Amino acid sequence: MDIQEAKKVKLPDKKKIITFIVIIGIVMFIYTGLYTVDAEEAGVVQRFGKYLTTTAPGLHFKIPFGIDVLTKVKVKMVYKEEFGFRTLAAGVNTRYSTRDFSDESLMLTGDLNIADVQWIVQYKIKDPVQYLFKVQNVQESIRDLSESAMRLVVGDRSIDEAIVLSRKEIAFKTQEVLQENLDKLQSGIEIVTVIHQDVNPPKKVQPAFNEVNSAKQEEERIVNNAWKEYNQIIPEAKGKAKQIIEEAQGYAVNRINRAQGDASRFVQLYEKYRSAKQVTKDRMYIETMSEVLPKIENIYIVDKEQSGILPLLNLGKGGK
Helix, strand or coil: CCHHHHHHCCCCCHHHHHHHHHHHHHHHHHHHHEEEECCCEEEEEEECCEEEEEECCEEEECCCCCCEEEEEEECCCCEEEEECCCEEECCCCCEECCCCCHHHHEEECCCCCEEEEEEEEEEEECCHHHHHHCCCCHHHHHHHHHHHHHHHHHCCCCHHHHHHHCHHHHHHHHHHHHHHHHHHHCCCEEEEEEEEEEEECCHHHHHHHHHHHHHHHHHHHHHHHHHHHHHHHHHHHHHHHHHHHHHHHHHHHHHHHHHHHHHHHHHHHHHHHHHCHHHHHHHHHHHHHHHHHHHCCCCCCCCCCCCCCCCCCCCHHHCC
16 A cells, blocks of 8 residues: 555544543443442441442442442341251251251350350441451451350259240340440441240250159149149148137136126125125025926925924925
């Protein structure tokens, strides 16, 4: 190709090239600068690696080309960690892993027994900044602190409390201790709940443990029956004792009142006797005979000059 033919070939227009570059730049600027935060998320923006701001749900803008870096954190989602078991597929027929997780579930109780504790920790992110920048591996920290808190709380309880009596209390205390430790680390995590999935003795000692439980239940049954009989017999005996005491007290009051009345009547009679001896004698004699004679079936009148006693009338049992 000679020089003249080369001149005939048209070079690209510089304006078109510049326009094309500008359009590409604008598109990249908009594509990398605009972003949307969903309703269940929070946006954490860093500028040159340093934390800048946290954005709420909605449409926002940041400096593109890697100057501002956005990290979306799901602050409304509830996460969970399982201990002592793993769920393979949740649903109506939930499937669990057949692996052995006893290294995290076996723990020593306060009465030196071993319990196989399975539990779930549910949590969510309350501070996305702390969650991203304060702890290097939040999930691992949650697992380690959860296991530590559960061992601490179970270690203060007996095997019976861990299995049956204090399960809700243990779960609540574990949540309290775990939350306190996570707050000290500034992890940005809020524990929603701690759920005891299952608590049992180890499989090797479970038959012996069941026998002990049966013996304890039999003991409780015998004790309950004894208390039942006690509650029936003792109140009845106390009632009878109280009745006897009240009757004796009433009898004592009655006898005292009668004795006081007799004494008062005797004193009054004595005073009358002192003032009129013969009249009082006659009166006492008449009153006595009035009381005695009606009780006598047969009456005999004896003459003081007679040497023998003869009945005046003989009218049978009804005679007088």
